[in-house]
Amino acid sequence: MSGLDVRDLTVRFGATAAVDHVDLAVPAGSVVAVLGPSGCGKSTLLRAVAGLEVPASGTVSYDGQDLAGTPTHRRGFALMFQDGQLFEHLDVAANIAYPLRLRRRSRADQRARARELLALVGLEGYADRLPATLSGGERQRVALARALAVEPRLLLLDEPLSALDRGLRERLAGELHDILRAAGATAMLVTHDHDEAFAVADRMAVMREGRIVQAGTLEEVWSRPVDGWTAAFLGYATVLTGDRAARLRELVAPGEPWESVALRRSALRVDPTGPLTARVEEARVTPDQIRLQLDVDGAGSLPGVADPGSDVRVGARVRVSIDTSRIALIPSDLSGVEP
Template structure:
């Protein structure tokens, strides 16, 4: 029996379908990210699981028990918001202790648990400080310690790092992965940040217009997306037109055969192929690679990787991300040879 199951969930606000027949199965101990643009339904889904939204239709099951209409406080779920929601008049220790006092834990047990949680998030020396005396990252650690303090079955996180600057956000991503490993709690994480989801998740469910359009491991979704939306949303991508006849593809102004795992299997007069900028190399490449020529229309230096704008023989524009030290001077305006591994090219079905 699966741990947490969302079955055919719907949420209607008049004619608007915030959730449209959404189903998701979550195993105990997983780190699942709900990823999508604003308004795609991911937070509505999280709030329904938390019990703050009563869905129009569908069911939510925990260990086989229907909790669709159970009150939030009876679900034993922790919740971390984007805005921390700390009590400003309480100390760090007081904030972490609050859910334990609500549950009527004894004083000695509370003290022991608060000490454990502050050590877990590295704030054992900040117990007597007020939230206003902490940095944003420290406040978020307090919010995490508080949400985990009572041993929730599931930790629900709604864009918890979006208010932090880039460096601190990356540090907190590492911290969240560590907390997930050390606690073993099931994490359900809402974000619109693709890199965040790719970095932390065991699985990702990608939302668009109230539906889950694809779900799978970060590597599978990034390397083998099956919809254009996911191919575009999970990192930059190039899209070109192609056709397949007698088992051979024509695209990028050249002909090639794709591996079985990438090939659609049927001849088609028109299809969309994709290739990420970082998978385009300069020069002929190795035996078996796809080689094509293109005119370099623009070059932007980007430090380790530079960005090239290429016009293919077909007239289509693609972008490449290539180490600057591999490129000749005055490359703009010249016709050059580029290559890509055959398994880096995908076909949208």
């Protein structure tokens, strides 16, 4: 196949397997996010793909060619670190032109390409600045431009936005998405932030304790989390199992085989025509909606929302409806079972 293909890869640090029999594909032209909590081995996986870690077993190949004997600098990849790792002694233009200089491109070429990339990442006029004078977001853009300079056949992004503050992170995530598409890049992104993964990638793989527990398109993973842990990690507010889930069974897909159900915060909504009854435990006004904690009869304490301006008081009894587009059915919950 064309693109990156990781087969049965294991990387060990002493006795522990940081990456444990991982299979992963990054088809050419796609952006794949590896999502997992810190310490799950996702960065090690990325480093192994880059050739910075030596695998204990398994293969990393690109366009069908095994890369086992290919040192890092001959793989034709580019890696962008969480903190950019700009070369502090070079100015912005020289940082971006660095990979071009290695390949002995002409000076005119280097200048032109640096200008082009600065425009791509929205930093025109920054060519002569030193990295120390840049803000965190600007540094990451320069790092991205540098990584894109020689049109790497695979771009590796290690938590590219995690070091930034929230507002900037959200804006840059959108820009990163557009820049990667504009550059036609094939990219592998590792992150612990599901928002970042959803904003940037078209496919994702969820990693936990060295293993890939689920992989697919964003839609597939989001709508069918493989277990409760994955659902919680993807940003679902609550996962219901057992008796509490049973109360909801007749309301959502009674015919299908599922054991647990994951609910987003806005899955339960105060609705006078709703099928469920509940008592309001907490109510907090936010700009978009009223956030509630509801004691749902038969299902226990669950988060919910009400439209702004609606009259809900703590202690009041209300009727509640379920928005089935904001829940996910989980076939069997293995979250408590160690692999």
